[in-house]
Amino acid sequence: MTLHHLGLDAGQRERADLEHLLARAGHLVVAAGLAVRLAGTHVVGTDERHWAGALELVGDRPDAGLVDRLAAQLPASVVLLPGGADGGAREAATQLRDRSAGRLVQFPGQDRLVGTVPADDVPRLSAVEQVVGLAGTATVGAALQTRGFVRPELSGGRIVLLVRPFVEDGTVAPFETEHPTPCCAAHDPRPVPGTAPVGG
Amino acid sequence: MTHEHQHDGHSHSHPHDHDHEHPVTDTGAAVDLQIPDAELSPGELGRRSFLRRAGLLGVGAAAAAGMGALGGLGTGTAQARRPGGAGPGAPASLMWLAGDHHIHTQYSPDAQYLVSQQVGQGARYGLDWMVITDHGGAAHQKFDVEVTHADVVAARAQNARTLVFQGVEWNIPAAEHGTVFVAPGDGDVALLKEFEGSYDGSVKGATAPNAANEALARDGLAFLGTAVQQGRVADALMLANHPARKGLDSPHEIRGWRDTAPTIAVGMEGAPGHQAAAIPGPGHATNGRGYYDSSPSADSFAAYPRESYLTYGGFDWMTATVGGLWDSLLAEGKPWWITANSDSHQVYQDTFAPGPGVHATTGSRGAPVDTGAPIPSYGDFWPGYYSRTVVGATDFSYGAVMAGIRAGRMYVVHGGLIGGLSAQVTGGGAAPATLGGTTMVNGGNDVELQVDVQLARRPNQHGDVPRLRKVDVVVGSITGAAGDQDSFLAPDTTVTASYEVPANASGTFTIRHRFGRRRRPFYVRLRGSDGNRTAPGLLGAAVDPAGPAVDALGNADPWTDLWFYTNPIFVLPR
Numbered sequence: 010m011t012l013h014h015l016g017l018d019a020g021q022r023e024r025a026d027l028e029h030l031l032a033r034a035g036h037l038v039v040a041a042g043l044a045v046r047l048a049g050t051h052v053v054g055t056d057e058r059h060w061a062g063a064l065e066l067v068g069d070r071p072d073a074g075l076v077d078r079l080a081a082q083l084p085a086s087v088v089l090l091p092g093g094a095d096g097g098a099r100e101a102a103t104q105l106r107d108r109s110a111g112r113l114v115q116f117p118g119q120d121r122l123v124g125t126v127p128a129d130d131v132p133r134l135s136a137v138e139q140v141v142g143l144a145g146t147a148t149v150g151a152a153l154q155t156r157g158f159v160r161p162e163l164s165g166g167r168i169v170l171l172v173r174p175f176v177e178d179g180t181v182a183p184f185e186t187e188h189p190t191p192c193c194a195a196h197d198p199r200p201v202p203g204t205a206p207v208g209g
Numbered sequence: 210m211t212h213e214h215q216h217d218g219h220s221h222s223h224p225h226d227h228d229h230e231h232p233v234t235d236t237g238a239a240v241d242l243q244i245p246d247a248e249l250s251p252g253e254l255g256r257r258s259f260l261r262r263a264g265l266l267g268v269g270a271a272a273a274a275g276m277g278a279l280g281g282l283g284t285g286t287a288q289a290r291r292p293g294g295a296g297p298g299a300p301a302s303l304m305w306l307a308g309d310h311h312i313h314t315q316y317s318p319d320a321q322y323l324v325s326q327q328v329g330q331g332a333r334y335g336l337d338w339m340v341i342t343d344h345g346g347a348a349h350q351k352f353d354v355e356v357t358h359a360d361v362v363a364a365r366a367q368n369a370r371t372l373v374f375q376g377v378e379w380n381i382p383a384a385e386h387g388t389v390f391v392a393p394g395d396g397d398v399a400l401l402k403e404f405e406g407s408y409d410g411s412v413k414g415a416t417a418p419n420a421a422n423e424a425l426a427r428d429g430l431a432f433l434g435t436a437v438q439q440g441r442v443a444d445a446l447m448l449a450n451h452p453a454r455k456g457l458d459s460p461h462e463i464r465g466w467r468d469t470a471p472t473i474a475v476g477m478e479g480a481p482g483h484q485a486a487a488i489p490g491p492g493h494a495t496n497g498r499g500y501y502d503s504s505p506s507a508d509s510f511a512a513y514p515r516e517s518y519l520t521y522g523g524f525d526w527m528t529a530t531v532g533g534l535w536d537s538l539l540a541e542g543k544p545w546w547i548t549a550n551s552d553s554h555q556v557y558q559d560t561f562a563p564g565p566g567v568h569a570t571t572g573s574r575g576a577p578v579d580t581g582a583p584i585p586s587y588g589d590f591w592p593g594y595y596s597r598t599v600v601g602a603t604d605f606s607y608g609a610v611m612a613g614i615r616a617g618r619m620y621v622v623h624g625g626l627i628g629g630l631s632a633q634v635t636g637g638g639a640a641p642a643t644l645g646g647t648t649m650v651n652g653g654n655d656v657e658l659q660v661d662v663q664l665a666r667r668p669n670q671h672g673d674v675p676r677l678r679k680v681d682v683v684v685g686s687i688t689g690a691a692g693d694q695d696s697f698l699a700p701d702t703t704v705t706a707s708y709e710v711p712a713n714a715s716g717t718f719t720i721r722h723r724f725g726r727r728r729r730p731f732y733v734r735l736r737g738s739d740g741n742r743t744a745p746g747l748l749g750a751a752v753d754p755a756g757p758a759v760d761a762l763g764n765a766d767p768w769t770d771l772w773f774y775t776n777p778i779f780v781l782p783r
């Protein structure tokens with residue numbers, strides 16, 4: 010199995026925009042006969058930090074035509090390691106290849122991490138290599154409530170899933186929540202919680 | 210405008226003496242930058258040089274040391290030690306005034322109450338002072354500053370025993386939110402409006418964490434400092450809110466605010482508001498306590514660990530980590546104080562829903578509507594209901610509360626864990642120093658921390674009489690200005706002692722803690738707990754054997770996990 014690492018940078022500040030871009034890139038790649046093994050979101054740049062994406066592909070090495078087509082159709086700067094100019098795309102692809110930073114929105118076994126699964130089983134069920142409890146959270150024997158949203162991170166050369174305590178003792182949840190409480194600044198108001206009367 | 214004259218029966222004269230006073234003590238002249246080097250005695254000059262080298266002699270440090278020399282402690286214990294020179298505003302004693310500097314109303318797009326409701330509730334729950342802080346933004350800046358002022362003036366009239374400040378929750382350019390507030394006076398509305406129009410990150414489209422926006426934040430603080438110097442307002446302060454929530458406040462930004470405007474930017478929330486957000490129940494399943502349930506964005510400071518996005522016993526990671534970010538700031542010997550507030554937007558189990566107003570076009574949601582049924586999905590408490598910032602003030606006045614905050618004469622309490630606290634460092638041949646203060650001791654071994662904690666006697670708002678189980682003494686070396694502006698570690702800070710409160714204790718719990726002979730500058734701060742949820746600290750059990758435990762998503766009952774924290778006292782061997 011040969012792995013290839015593609016980086017994509019459209020200078021996006023919102024991660025959701027990048028995730029849309031990654032989905033479109035994935036379709037184009039699959040149409041070209043390759044399989045996407047990992048899709049990652051990565052923070053890149055120095056003074057103007059932003060999001061860039063990376064794909065780990067399985068199959069024959071893509072030809073330069075694919076890189077050009079992606080660049081034109083997404084549009085974004087696109088690099089295929091080990092080539093490509095320095096920049097966010099290359100930085101993202103390198104982070105993914107080295108498992109040094111970033112988070113995964115697509116990975117093998119993702120469809121098996123649904124509902125509640127034993128945290129100990131996560132490495133067997135998926136590409137996640139290790140479940141790490143934050144701030145002393147015990148993971149051995151813990152039940153992982155996935156809540157349908159698992160975004161492992163790349164750190165220290167590994168794919169890890171960070172977890173935090175959740176609701177009941179012995180239960181953990183992924184560190185990242187799908188719908189974090191939005192920033193309550195005026196330009197980004199928090200949705201008003203349901204105001205329908207609920208019980209007494 | 211006459212709103213500042215409605216507190217008949219209380220002193221409301223504000224001598225504004227924090228940087229003009231010349232405390233006549235053995236340390237006062239050295240730290241008082243009003244006195245030029247040439248006028249100091251050789252001994253005083255030597256002390257000043259030492260302080261300069263240690264990075265301790267900023268305007269803030271001077272103010273802090275001056276206030277420490279005032280030595281106020283509860284009722285009248287230390288006042289006799291204040292030598293001479295009792296100018297206007299000199300304390301007969303300190304009064305400890307509970308307050309909240311972070312409260313929202315219908316003038317925020319995501320909140321709902323009238324100013325009068327919030328102030329009335331805060332007064333009902335025992336607050337002496339409050340700051341109204343609706344979110345900065347284009348609509349707020351355009352529509353709300355004047356109307357808030359009118360409401361605040363009315364609330365002052367209705368609540369004569371409560372000091373009501375007007376402020377704004379500033380979108381700090383390139384960073385998080387912060388409370389900015391001013392002393393009442395003729396220039397306050399114009400100043401707040403100009404500040405928000407010129408320096409709010411939302412108004413200016415300056416939220417991205419780049420160098421230009423970081424500079425705009427510092428410019429805003431410098432603007433406030435200049436406004437105070439020029440007398441446009443009597444006083445102004447900034448405190449960073451929910452600082453670690455989204456990883457937006459980098460260590461170098463915090464240091465930059467502090468060092469740009471040390472008399473304005475004086476601290477941060479040690480504990481965020483929204484303490485009801487993770488009480489188990491409908492709509493709370495994926496809430497973090499304090500709504501700390503985010504993960505890093507492109508705007509976040511990349512070096513912050515994932516642990517920084519969580520809370521610990523309801524406190525922000527910067528404060529809860531012994532040896533962490535807050536301690537790294539204190540280890541510089543510079544003032545940076547902590548507070549605790551409600552951030553009240555929508556109160557847990559309250560029956561009110563937002564009014565029908567369109568904030569974006571009117572600046573107001575209108576009066577809230579009573580639905581008649583409790584709404585459990587809300588995540589906040591009323592001001593004063595759970596979180597309190599208790600300030601040692603020299604009198605009951607706007608100026609004295611602001612001076613007390615600036616001096617760091619503050620401790621913070623959750624859920625009525627303690628009824629009161631006084632702490633001072635005595636001995637060393639120097640005047641005692643209380644919270645936020647500095648004492649310059651001789652080489653003797655009689656330097657002692659004296660703590661008197663009034664144990665809770667009355668039920669809190671949950672109906673419990675909290676029981677304090679332990680008080681931790683946290684000590685750290687003062688090592689001078691940080692070489693790395695992005696440092697968030699203080700390797701010398703640890704819990705050096707933990708005092709267990711006997712099960713049968715009542716009344717006052719007293720600690721006398723001797724430091725022994727120490728040649729290097731250090732600071733000491735206190736932390737106490739109900740002992741229900743503890744865990745080794747993030748930097749290891751050797752640093753903090755029984756610190757606050759990480760809070761669970763969707764299940765963090767704030768009433769069974771109570772802590773208090775004090776601000777530090779600085780101790781400088783001569």
Ligand SMILES: [Zn+2]
Nearest residue numbers: 193194317319
């Ligand atoms: Zn808000």
Ligand SMILES: [Zn+2]
Nearest residue numbers: 193378386450
């Ligand atoms: Zn805020």
Ligand SMILES: [Zn+2]
Nearest residue numbers: 311313378552
């Ligand atoms: Zn707020």
